[in-house]
Amino acid sequence: MRRKLLSSGGTLLFAVPAILALLLLAALATLEQIAAQVAPHPLSPGFAFSEQSGEELYANVCQACHMPDGRGATGAGTYPSLAGDKALEAAGYPVFVVMNGQHGMPPVGIMMSDDQVAAVVNYVRTHFGNDYRDTVTAENVKAVRH
């Protein structure tokens, strides 16, 4: 259900020109209500991420750079694609990268619990054409967290 909401909301916003979206906005009772309907993205109350499931964490953290389809993007530099990514085969690698960052990538794992890091790593390793079925546990993450 959550997933369906995310994908349909994202498509709607992308497809509908801004001016139309705004007309829609104006028609409804309060801007905040409409934002809650049009915008499926939760916003954490604190410095750390409050999203718990791998899917939610991906859609609100990783997606910032690796994009909704996991394929990354290229400008002067590149956000690598996570789709069908052989580098994800060894589960320790994505755990390490989420916890420590890599090149320009910030160590977003410091804003997540061990459970959250495990959830998002498991999500990425089983989506976007990846099918690595061995799961990462919070214990595995804890061992990497300094």
Added chain:
Amino acid sequence: MTETPKGPAGTQVGGEAAPSRRDLLSLIGAIAGSTAMYHAMTSLGFAADSAYQGPIKLSGDVRGASVLVLGAGLAGMTAALELRNAGYKVQVLEFNRRPGGRNWTLRGGDTFTELGGFKQTCEFEEGLYCNPGPWRIPYHHRAILDYCKRLNVALEPFIQLNHNALLHASGAFGGKPQRIRDIKADFQGEVSELLAKATAQGKLDEAVSTEDKEILLQALKSWGALDNNYAYKANLISAEYRGYAKAAGGGLGAEPVASEPIGLSDILKSRLWRYLQSFSQHSFQTTMFQPVGGMDMIGKAFGRELGDLIRYDAKVTQIQQGEDGVTVSYVDAEAPAAVQLAKADWCVCTIPLSILSQIPIDVGARMKTAIDAVPYLSAIKIGLQFKRRFWEEDEAIYGGISYTDLPIRQIAYPNMGFNASGRGVLLGAYIVEGSNSYEFTSMTPAERVARAVAFGSRIHPQYAAEFENGIAVAWHRVPFTLGCAGYWTEEARAAHYNDLCQIDRRIVLAGEHASYIPVWQEGAILSALNAITRLHERVVKT
């Protein structure tokens, strides 16, 4: 990240659990939001004063030497300008089709396509703008001020502290924003009253001499707006600081009426006091400046000065060096299949580390490790156009910044066009690091704007009727930087900073990432001046 992150519980230091610096920053971020986090970074030494020594003097015979500069941001263009003036043959390669890099302004008609392909067209009215990158210049950033003077870039005040702007905590005062003036005057007054009480009761006798005690009491009275009994309360003394319930007028019924202070306990619990540091820290003290017409007036002025020395639309793909010079491979944005080469005796590379870490570069292992060691900050800015300047017309807020604990963090009012009729553009969000910055970046641009409007309407209900259009820049989606700025920790600096700043045979790096004033334009310029000074010494000695 090559530094060693510490566990959330802190490391054991001297038998006591002492939080690491990063834990401390996370804690500050968690409590106070990202603006406070940035301010904390500043106060913990991530940012510092300018060490500008005046215009650079590169004397001596350069004997026809050539320099290739990578990047036409402020660092690259400073290097190019000064090296050209010193007699070098200079060429600049720039990824964008304009000079300036992060020195950038969005105006009506401008388009911006972020990574992921989301394209926005700015719909602002002519004359209105938003600076998605740097937007203010401290008075002590002497290098950038000097270049503004030399390049004839006109400046005007940037108002950091407007006493009539707002502080807002969603969980305090029923969600009603408070005037900065009230929080500042009341907090200062009530703390003064407490201190005066302790002083009068002799509780500070060990710390304050008898002679100083009298002076301290006088000072607290004057600083805190206390009455003759050293009390801070509703009267015409405190009203001179916090404003009046009914302002003075003329003629009959004109006498002013004092206003009621907010109680100390309410201020403490609201946490609104934490925003007061935004006006105290050295980087944010008056006088601050902005270029008239938009921050990119600086980048454009440099660009005009350098003319066709800058090759635009050039994406660097490889950086090689050998005995006789540097060879840089690049592709044109229009014809990316054809690799072109640029050669020179020396290279000043200002490409952000987020990108440079992905480009094959022929430097030693230590510099390469340093290039790979710096993550890039997440930051969002959102410009919003309204039908009228309601913040001025309805609320007498002329410039300055309101702070909030909502995800938008700030609302900044335009410091130009004061008191004019018609439309206005304000900055509807400025989010640096923390969960919300990633969450906002993950949204589509239209959603970011819609959310900024929704949150902002809790501070200014006029948003609903007056909002027209907006544009949102999430710096991790910006194709030419892949992030806002280098995020140095103290540990990473200790391990890598000097390696990053060395001259590696014929290559030297520059940019805000190679400075102790990260994020600020001053850091970029000082880094470039330092790099070319060392490079020039090597050239004239060789």
